[in-house]
Amino acid sequence: SQKIEQNSEALNIQEGKTATLTCNYTNYSPAYLQWYRQDPGRGPVFLLLIRENEKEKRKERLKVTFDTTLKQSLFHITASQPADSATYLCALDPSSNTGKLIFGQGTTLQVKP
Amino acid sequence: GAVVSQHPSWVICKSGTSVKIECRSLDFQATTMFWYRQFPKQSLMLMATSNEGSKATYEQGVEKDKFLINHASLTLSTLTVTSAHPEDSSFYICSAVTPRGIQETQYFGPGTRLLVL
Numbered sequence: 001s002q003k004i005e006q007n008s009e010a011l012n013i014q015e016g017k018t019a020t021l022t023c024n025y026t027n028y029s030p031a032y033l034q035w036y037r038q039d040p041g042r043g044p045v046f047l048l049l050i051r052e053n054e055k056e057k058r059k060e061r062l063k064v065t066f067d068t069t070l071k072q073s074l075f076h077i078t079a080s081q082p083a084d085s086a087t088y089l090c091a092l093d094p095s096s097n098t099g100k101l102i103f104g105q106g107t108t109l110q111v112k113p
Numbered sequence: 114g115a116v117v118s119q120h121p122s123w124v125i126c127k128s129g130t131s132v133k134i135e136c137r138s139l140d141f142q143a144t145t146m147f148w149y150r151q152f153p154k155q156s157l158m159l160m161a162t163s164n165e166g167s168k169a170t171y172e173q174g175v176e177k178d179k180f181l182i183n184h185a186s187l188t189l190s191t192l193t194v195t196s197a198h199p200e201d202s203s204f205y206i207c208s209a210v211t212p213r214g215i216q217e218t219q220y221f222g223p224g225t226r227l228l229v230l
Contacts, residue, residue, distance in 0.1 A: 034218070043119075043206045043221035044157070089156065099145060099210050099219060100172075103156040 002027040006090060006104035013080055014112055021075040021107045023090035028102075030092035033066055033073050038087045038106065047088075048075075080111045115141050117209050119222035126197055127230055134192045134225045136163075136207030142187035143209035147219065148180075151204040163190040163207075197229045 004025040013019050023033070032051045036044035050057045050066045050073065057064045063076040077084050087108045091101040116139040126132050136146055144165045149157040161171045161182055169182035179201075181193040190209075194201055204226050208219040 036221075041204075041224070041226070043117075043208075043224045046218045046220065049218060098162070099147065100159055100162060101147075101157075101208075101219065102159070105156040 002094070002102075004028070004090065004092060004102055004104045006088075006107045008105055008107070010108040010110055012110045012112065015081060017080055019077040019080050019084070019109055019111070021088050021090075021109065023073040023075065023104055025071050025092060028071070028092060028094050029068075030094065031097075032093065033064075034091045034101070035062075035064055035073075035075050036089040036091060036103075038089055040087075044089055077109070080109075082111045082113050085109055085111050115139075115209070115211055115220040117207065117220045117222040119205075119207060119225050121225060122223065123226040123228075125228045125230065128198050129196055131193055131195045132197055132227060134194070134205055134207075134227075136190045136192070136209070136222050138188045138209045138220075141209075141211050143190075143211070144187060145210045146184060146190040147208045147210075148182065148190075148192050149206045149208065151206060151224075157206060194227065197227070199229045202227055202229045 034049045035047045038044045048064045050064045061078045065074045087106040089106045091103045118137045120135045146163040148160045151157045160175045161169045163169045163182045163184040165184045171177045184190040204224050206224040208221045
């Protein structure tokens with residue numbers, strides 16, 4: 001069966017450390033994968049998109065990797081801040097051309113001061 | 114970045130009534146919008162694809178007669194939950210794709226919290 005999984009357990013880290021979140025998928029061959037941030041009671045906010053031919057992508061303190069062999073994407077936040085506390089969702093488009101996104105269940109990150 | 118709004122932000126209604134939720138792209142035209150639903154502690158689940166000028170396409174298990182979608186203009190899609198029941202209580206979120214294309218980012222609205230009593 002097709003699945004996209006994120007660690008459902010909350011991730012608690014100390015301010016200044018690097019947070020690493022994992023997204024694994026099975027039985028998909030997406031052309032790209034996206035990461036979103038969702039705050040409680042709000043809609044998702046787009047962070048990064050990484051294509052299948054890209055190994056790594058960076059945006060300020062954020063870094064995403066995409067390993068199509070392992071079927072895994074890692075999302076890193078360096079020098080984390082309490083304001084980074086939120087739920088982070090990975091998403092993919094199974095058909096790669098319809099825009100219909102399948103989301104993981106999200107990982108909640110808590111950065112402690 | 115592109116802005117998508119939703120109205121209302123929250124609504125409480127009695128069982129059996131119908132509720133309309135609006136999704137607007139404020140600074141771009143969106144030929145395609147999507148409607149998602151999110152239950153507490155769960156992820157977003159795609160309900161349907163709203164296409165301007167044509168019928169919406171629904172995901173498996175979503176009742177098209179219960180969740181009516183109208184995409185009458187390039188900036189507005191509406192979702193009507195007909196004869197709402199308590200199990201329809203959820204967080205409804207729309208997204209819009211910019212004219213640059215499907216593989217570009219989707220911009221999500223802030224969501225509408227529906228509570229059916």
